[in-house]
Amino acid sequence: MERKICKILKNENLSGNYYFLILENNFKKIFKPGNFIHIKIGNNFLRRPFSIALFDREKIGIIYKVVGKGTDELRKKKKGEFLDILGPCGNFFPIYKNKKVCIIGGGTGIAPLIFLSKVLKKYGNDVYFFYGARDKNLIFFKLLLTGINYIFSTDNGSYGKKGNIFDVFKNFEENFQVIYGAGPEILLKKLSIYSENIPVYISVENYMACGMGLCYGCVIRIRKNNGYEYKRVCKDGPVFKASEIIWD
Amino acid sequence: MGLNLEITLGKIKLNSPLILCSGIFGFGNENIKFIDERKIGAIVTKTITYEPWPGNPQPRIYETNYGMINRIGLQNPGVFYFMRNIFPKLRKKYKRVFVSISGRSEKEFVEIIKIVSKKRIDAIELNLSCPNFENEKKMISQSSELTFKIVKSVKNETDIPVIVKLTPNVTEIKEIAISAEEGGADILSLINTIKGLAVDFKKMRVIDGGLSGPSIKPVGLKCVYDVYKVVNIPIIGMGGITCGLDAIEYFLVGASAIGIGSGFYSNPQIIDDIYKTLKNFLRKNKFKSIREMIGLLNEKKENF
Ligand SMILES: Cc1cc2nc3c(=O)[nH]c(=O)nc-3n(C[C@H](O)[C@H](O)[C@H](O)COP(=O)(O)OP(=O)(O)OC[C@H]3O[C@@H](n4cnc5c(N)ncnc54)[C@H](O)[C@@H]3O)c2cc1C
Ligand SMILES: Cc1cc2nc3c(=O)[nH]c(=O)nc-3n(C[C@H](O)[C@H](O)[C@H](O)COP(=O)(O)O)c2cc1C
Ligand code: FES
Numbered sequence: 258m259e260r261k262i263c264k265i266l267k268n269e270n271l272s273g274n275y276y277f278l279i280l281e282n283n284f285k286k287i288f289k290p291g292n293f294i295h296i297k298i299g300n301n302f303l304r305r306p307f308s309i310a311l312f313d314r315e316k317i318g319i320i321y322k323v324v325g326k327g328t329d330e331l332r333k334k335k336k337g338e339f340l341d342i343l344g345p346c347g348n349f350f351p352i353y354k355n356k357k358v359c360i361i362g363g364g365t366g367i368a369p370l371i372f373l374s375k376v377l378k379k380y381g382n383d384v385y386f387f388y389g390a391r392d393k394n395l396i397f398f399k400l401l402l403t404g405i406n407y408i409f410s411t412d413n414g415s416y417g418k419k420g421n422i423f424d425v426f427k428n429f430e431e432n433f434q435v436i437y438g439a440g441p442e443i444l445l446k447k448l449s450i451y452s453e454n455i456p457v458y459i460s461v462e463n464y465m466a467c468g469m470g471l472c473y474g475c476v477i478r479i480r481k482n483n484g485y486e487y488k489r490v491c492k493d494g495p496v497f498k499a500s501e502i503i504w505d
Numbered sequence: 506m507g508l509n510l511e512i513t514l515g516k517i518k519l520n521s522p523l524i525l526c527s528g529i530f531g532f533g534n535e536n537i538k539f540i541d542e543r544k545i546g547a548i549v550t551k552t553i554t555y556e557p558w559p560g561n562p563q564p565r566i567y568e569t570n571y572g573m574i575n576r577i578g579l580q581n582p583g584v585f586y587f588m589r590n591i592f593p594k595l596r597k598k599y600k601r602v603f604v605s606i607s608g609r610s611e612k613e614f615v616e617i618i619k620i621v622s623k624k625r626i627d628a629i630e631l632n633l634s635c636p637n638f639e640n641e642k643k644m645i646s647q648s649s650e651l652t653f654k655i656v657k658s659v660k661n662e663t664d665i666p667v668i669v670k671l672t673p674n675v676t677e678i679k680e681i682a683i684s685a686e687e688g689g690a691d692i693l694s695l696i697n698t699i700k701g702l703a704v705d706f707k708k709m710r711v712i713d714g715g716l717s718g719p720s721i722k723p724v725g726l727k728c729v730y731d732v733y734k735v736v737n738i739p740i741i742g743m744g745g746i747t748c749g750l751d752a753i754e755y756f757l758v759g760a761s762a763i764g765i766g767s768g769f770y771s772n773p774q775i776i777d778d779i780y781k782t783l784k785n786f787l788r789k790n791k792f793k794s795i796r797e798m799i800g801l802l803n804e805k806k807e808n809f
Contacts, residue, residue: 302572470531475566476580
């Protein structure tokens with residue numbers, strides 16, 4: 258993990274409360290899909306975690322939704338200003354090769370999945386991306402890559418199938434060899450059902466302090482023998498096998 | 506001769522007055538990139554108990570204005586696992602290792618002391634702020650009698666220096682500190698977190714725990730200031746330190762060393778920053794050592 262002061266190259270509104278932030282990449286480490294960065298924003302005491310949506314030699318990108326004071330301050334940052342970044346944090350999605358894989362997500366969960374779709378495609382996988390949004394204007398077409406099969410759903414039916422993305426996925430006539438998910442907890446819980454037969458990897462969120470595996474603040478319950486143990490989302494995760502998680 | 510930041514805490518010599526606070530750096534065996542071991546005097550481990558403790562269910566942390574609340578609940582693998590699997594790594598990595606322990610009864614304290622004293626540890630820190638002592642909701646360090654009793658029985662068991670860490674949640678911390686000294690404490694650590702509550706209205710829940718971070722610095726300073734007057738043992742000052750100037754304030758009111766706490770989460774390079782500021786401060790003010798700064802803005806009370 259490194260700490261870098263990164264220049265903001267772009268901080269633009271995508272639509273609604275969603276923003277796309279691009280930072281100059283001055284990290285030595287290679288970031289992988291599922292990794293997150295921990296950003297210090299203004300005078301807020303704790304950093305804020307965000308999944309990596311875009312990564313290359315020059316740039317690091319995140320997609321964020323304004324939900325509170327930290328993200329509201331982030332929204333106001335301008336191109337040319339600097340941010341204090343910790344990264345890469347956490348583990349990453351295991352990457353299979355030459356498989357038929359499903360990626361499913363909604364809301365801010367889309368962020369790590371966009372980066373993931375790029376890498377999965379590179380490794381010869383046949384990628385199906387199930388993308389759920391409330392409305393057509395919350396589907397970020399311009400951030401999506403080519404060469405991937407997209408299946409969309411919107412709550413109001415303004416684009417793709419009407420309804421929830423899980424229901425669309427459930428009724429889909431394909432057999433997948435691996436499932437990757439991120440987004441609302443209710444979606445992730447539902448995906449766990451499939452983990453009896455195939456690997457299901459999901460990225461989960463929790464409140465964090467250190468982001469480095471030190472404070473034990475971000476723990477979730479993971480199956481162990483007949484009971485459970487607490488594992489840290491920031492260090493042992495954020496990617497877990499869906500079958501391991503005991504939901505509250 | 507170049508300036509150095511050496512200090513002594515009773516009989517313990519430290520290369521630097523910067524001490525890594527209990528619970529902030531995990532058990533200490535994690536590979537933390539941002540810590541230059543040469544710049545810290547000692548690491549205090551996360552508090553270890555006799556049996557493994559699972560810790561509290563969520564929620565465990567929440568941000569507050571200029572601080573945070575935690576209720577981790579001493580998640581730890583127990584003293585046997587710790588001494589066998591974690592301690593040896595710490596011993597290799599850090600010059601000075603202080604092991605923080607807590608117990609639910611006097612007997613538990615004594616049992617743990619017997620086990621940890623078998624290895625070469627530099628000091629034991631008694632975390633007397635654990636709220637479930639003998640099934641009462643009270644902390645040991647909220648009672649002068651209990652503090653005296655526990656410190657004394659621990660001291661009877663071991664020759665290793667004993668640091669006593671106190672809660673600020675008391676009517677008069679001087680009295681508790683005096684009892685700790687009378688019980689045989691070699692060093693005091695001030696302060697542990699302050700009781701506090703945060704409301705997470707998004708999830709409609711409260712986080713009832715201990716407050717740390719910059720918002721508690723004035724409380725930490727006041728405790729060190731008051732206690733310095735009435736004890737003859739060194740004090741490790743902590744609470745809300747986020748930069749070198751904060752550390753200097755603690756020295757000036759009587760701390761012999763300072764603890765790096767949750768400020769590390771905000772700025773993982775805090776150790777380098779504080780170290781540099783201290784060196785510059787000594788040079789600028791023509792101090793030859795940290796010792797010359799200690800208690801400059803305070804005085805010992807006579808015949809307390
Ligand atoms: C591994 C991980 C990856 C994430 N990736 C993204 C992403 O790609 N895009 C995105 O928009 N959001 C993401 N989040 C959620 C994001 O961290 C929160 O929305 C953000 O911290 C809210 O900060 P705030 O100050 O605006 O909100 P406030 O509610 O004012 O924050 C108060 C406190 O609660 C914490 N908090 C509030 N909501 C969350 C949450 N959902 N998860 C974790 N902490 C929270 C804040 O960090 C802060 O400490 C991710 C979270 C995690 C754990
Ligand atoms: C997440 C967290 C865990 C802590 N765990 C312990 C612990 O196990 N034992 C202990 O004596 N103090 C513990 N503390 C208290 C700190 O060691 C320190 O006394 C306190 O945080 C005040 O310093 P600060 O304001 O610089 O953080 C913990 C604090 C935090 C924030
Ligand atoms: S946020 Fe500190 S351990 Fe995960």
